[in-house]
Amino acid sequence: MADVALAREIDANIAQGARPHVRLRRRRMMSMTAAVLLAPALVLMALLLIGPVLAVLLMSFTDYQLGAPTWSLVGLENYIELYGDRVFWTSLTNTLLYVAIVVPSSIALGLGLALLIESGSTLRAFYRSIFFIPVMATLIAMAISWEYMLHPQFGLINLMLKEIGLPAQAWLSDPVLALPTIAAIGIWQLFGFNMVLFLAGIVSIPSHLYEAAVMDGARSAWSRFWLVTWPMLGPVTVFVAVISAIRSFQVFDTVHVLTKGGPSKATEVLLYSMYSEGFEFFRSGLAAAIAVVFLCFVLLLTIIKARLIEKKVHYS
Amino acid sequence: MAQFQLSGVRKSFDRTHVLKGIDLHIAEGEFISLVGPSGCGKSTLLRIIAGLEDQSEGSVRIGGDVVDGVRPADRNLAMVFQSYALYPHLTVYNNIAVPLRMRRLSTLQRAAVLRWLIPGTRETEDRIRSDVEDVAKLLGLKDLLQRKPAQLSGGQRQRVAVGRAIVREPRAFLLDEPLSNLDAKLRVHMRTEIAQLHRRLGATFIYVTHDQAEAMTMSDRIAVMMDGNIIQIGSPDDVYDDPQDLRVAEFIGSPKINILDGGVIDEARGLVFGSSRFAATFLERPGTSVRIGVRPEALRLANAENAPFSGRLAHKENLGAEVLLHVEIPDQRAAVIVRFDHGGAREISIGDAVGLTCSPEDLRIFGASGERIKAEVEARKVAHG
Ligand SMILES: Nc1ncnc2c1ncn2[C@@H]1O[C@H](COP(=O)(O)OP(=O)(O)O)[C@@H](O)[C@H]1O
Numbered sequence: 001m002a003d004v005a006l007a008r009e010i011d012a013n014i015a016q017g018a019r020p021h022v023r024l025r026r027r028r029m030m031s032m033t034a035a036v037l038l039a040p041a042l043v044l045m046a047l048l049l050i051g052p053v054l055a056v057l058l059m060s061f062t063d064y065q066l067g068a069p070t071w072s073l074v075g076l077e078n079y080i081e082l083y084g085d086r087v088f089w090t091s092l093t094n095t096l097l098y099v100a101i102v103v104p105s106s107i108a109l110g111l112g113l114a115l116l117i118e119s120g121s122t123l124r125a126f127y128r129s130i131f132f133i134p135v136m137a138t139l140i141a142m143a144i145s146w147e148y149m150l151h152p153q154f155g156l157i158n159l160m161l162k163e164i165g166l167p168a169q170a171w172l173s174d175p176v177l178a179l180p181t182i183a184a185i186g187i188w189q190l191f192g193f194n195m196v197l198f199l200a201g202i203v204s205i206p207s208h209l210y211e212a213a214v215m216d217g218a219r220s221a222w223s224r225f226w227l228v229t230w231p232m233l234g235p236v237t238v239f240v241a242v243i244s245a246i247r248s249f250q251v252f253d254t255v256h257v258l259t260k261g262g263p264s265k266a267t268e269v270l271l272y273s274m275y276s277e278g279f280e281f282f283r284s285g286l287a288a289a290i291a292v293v294f295l296c297f298v299l300l301l302t303i304i305k306a307r308l309i310e311k312k313v314h315y316s
Numbered sequence: 317m318a319q320f321q322l323s324g325v326r327k328s329f330d331r332t333h334v335l336k337g338i339d340l341h342i343a344e345g346e347f348i349s350l351v352g353p354s355g356c357g358k359s360t361l362l363r364i365i366a367g368l369e370d371q372s373e374g375s376v377r378i379g380g381d382v383v384d385g386v387r388p389a390d391r392n393l394a395m396v397f398q399s400y401a402l403y404p405h406l407t408v409y410n411n412i413a414v415p416l417r418m419r420r421l422s423t424l425q426r427a428a429v430l431r432w433l434i435p436g437t438r439e440t441e442d443r444i445r446s447d448v449e450d451v452a453k454l455l456g457l458k459d460l461l462q463r464k465p466a467q468l469s470g471g472q473r474q475r476v477a478v479g480r481a482i483v484r485e486p487r488a489f490l491l492d493e494p495l496s497n498l499d500a501k502l503r504v505h506m507r508t509e510i511a512q513l514h515r516r517l518g519a520t521f522i523y524v525t526h527d528q529a530e531a532m533t534m535s536d537r538i539a540v541m542m543d544g545n546i547i548q549i550g551s552p553d554d555v556y557d558d559p560q561d562l563r564v565a566e567f568i569g570s571p572k573i574n575i576l577d578g579g580v581i582d583e584a585r586g587l588v589f590g591s592s593r594f595a596a597t598f599l600e601r602p603g604t605s606v607r608i609g610v611r612p613e614a615l616r617l618a619n620a621e622n623a624p625f626s627g628r629l630a631h632k633e634n635l636g637a638e639v640l641l642h643v644e645i646p647d648q649r650a651a652v653i654v655r656f657d658h659g660g661a662r663e664i665s666i667g668d669a670v671g672l673t674c675s676p677e678d679l680r681i682f683g684a685s686g687e688r689i690k691a692e693v694e695a696r697k698v699a700h701g
Pocket residue numbers: 329334352353354355356357358359360361
């Protein structure tokens with residue numbers, strides 16, 4: 001509004017044949033004000049977001065090694081090396097597999113719990129807090145307690161399995177079990193967050209829609225869920241799915257603490273590869289290339305989210 | 317189609333008593349309105365009939381069966397909500413089809429992917445299509461079937477809500493202020509449409525509204541509710557002409573009935589107001605002070621010197637077809653409103669002294685607590701009728 005008014009004033013000045021240099025001064029002042037107001041945000045964005053991303057992108061085209069005095073441009077060599085590297089492909093597959101396990105499970109679990117909590121009449125706040133604890137806990141610390149629980153001989157989980165007569169498992173050292181185990185911890189860490197988002201979504205569904213559904217003959221909770229709840233949660237679900245996917249792509253802490261990518265690369269994931277290339281083998285250029293691949297996935301997800309939320313799942 | 321019998325229905329939320337003992341019989345095919353100021357418990361009563369709310373006490377019978385504890389879906393009633401409650405993600409076609417799909421298709425046949433593999437789905441969907449299209453034609457929604465509710469105007473949404481209710485054959489229609497979100501002109505138009513729909517379907521309609529004009533224009537019978545009680549029930553004419561309570565008299569009719577303080581019943585059971593006396597015989601102890609109700613159209617001009625009611629013209633409302641005079645009478649709380657047909661009372665202007673009179677049979681007399689005091693003529697009529 002303010003700038004519309006200002007523009008009008010300027011037009012009025014023109015109409016009255018105001019002297020041109022007055023007009024110019026005003027215009028310059030206006031853009032100065034805009035620049036001053038924008039500056040803090042622009043500087044912060046450049047410093048914290050765009051700068052580092054550009055630096056990583058640039059670094060991925062060099063042979064820079066952490067601590068090395070010199071570096072030179074090598075073009076796409078890092079990417080070519082990644083393309084031919086079996087470990088990179090394992091790491092990418094593992095990451096995608098991890099995302100494919102964690103995202104649907106944490107959504108289903110979060111939604112299921114939200115529905116249960118919302119349909120119950122007592123202790124809602126209690127359940128909400130209990131299930132939200134894993135989200136707030138520091139994952140590194142939690143990973144260590146998981147390590148105790150998953151210990152092959154003395155871990156709580158194997159002791160319990162033995163108690164009910166099932167064979168103990170080497171959760172973290174069996175190549176078949178290791179990634180699903182890490183994924184289970186990922187689900188445990190994420191579902192409380194999704195649950196809270198779903199709870200907010202469920203609360204905002206107008207109750208008269210359920211009443212209409214009941215009058216229309218939706219006898220079972222199941223049919224009311226598909227007629228009202230699920231479609232009305234569409235926008236929330238897309239949001240939750242994308243956030244969960246991005247967070248799952250970032251899996252690192254648990255791998256770092258529990259398996260170090262092993263056994264035999266069974267839990268090697270993108271960010272862990274990047275970490276070991278960059279900070280164990282000091283090949284910063286290659287690590288930067290992995291980071292760029294990672295960023296591409298996150299960008300892709302963000303675009304999908306923007307598209308979906310704009311188009312399909314908006315009803316108004 | 318069905319008749320309804322409500323007996324001693326009470327409802328409390330926590331400690332507030334919202335319904336205080338409702339007895340109501342609704343005949344088959346009847347159009348009944350529950351009318352009253354907002355907050356008097358109309359919606360709650362309707363929701364109890366629908367089964368969306370459980371009564372605290374009393375029972376509801378539909379078609380002779382006690383339905384207490386029967387789920388809403390099994391009561392086979394259709395409801396039109398004030399907010400319309402359309403499914404925002406479904407097209408108009410699918411919104412109207414929902415009640416049919418819910419009743420005619422099994423859970424598996426409604427499932428998204430495999431439904432067409434189950435025998436019978438296609439045939440049922442074809443029948444649903446023709447039923448939905450019939451309703452769309454009836455309500456003039458044919459061109460809107462593929463739109464989402466967000467792309468419709470208020471009036472169109474209201475029609476879709478009605479369509480969703482009439483597409484199947486429920487035992488009765490429950491409507492909760494279906495017109496209150498429409499603009500005044502459309503509301504008047506829809507009154508006619510709903511009344512015609514009722515005649516066409518011949519089904520029982522239970523219609524909730526706070527607008528007495530809607531109730532008067534559409535209903536076979538009106539139940540006037542106040543503070544959780546039905547205080548009068550009868551045909552629109554009955555309720556208008558013979559209000560049993562001051563609150564009914566004041567609620568029904570527009571412009572409102574005139575209420576004058578200061579009437580007294582004299583020794584001969586006539587009514588004295590100021591220096592005038594009305595010769596009707598009222599069934600009340602002599603000396604009782606009463607409030608006098610008289611409808612705006614029952615008042616006539618008279619000589620200001622000796623008319624029972626006299627005052628000054630404060631305002632004149634010309635509405636085209638009718639003229640309303642606002643006459644200020646000394647010691648009365650509100651101006652008395654007099655209604656004339658077009659062209660009436662031309663010669664009177666603001667500030668003039670105005671005398672008003674009416675026939676004794678047009679007086680409605682109320683006691684101190686608002687109860688109606690009958691005149692003997694009426695009492696005799698009742699005794700013979
Ligand atoms: N679920 C509820 N919980 C508590 N009070 C309610 C509830 N529903 C309605 N009421 C109260 O009951 C009274 C009657 O409400 P309602 O039947 O909606 O009135 P109306 O439809 O006549 O305007 C109101 O005072 C309202 O505040």
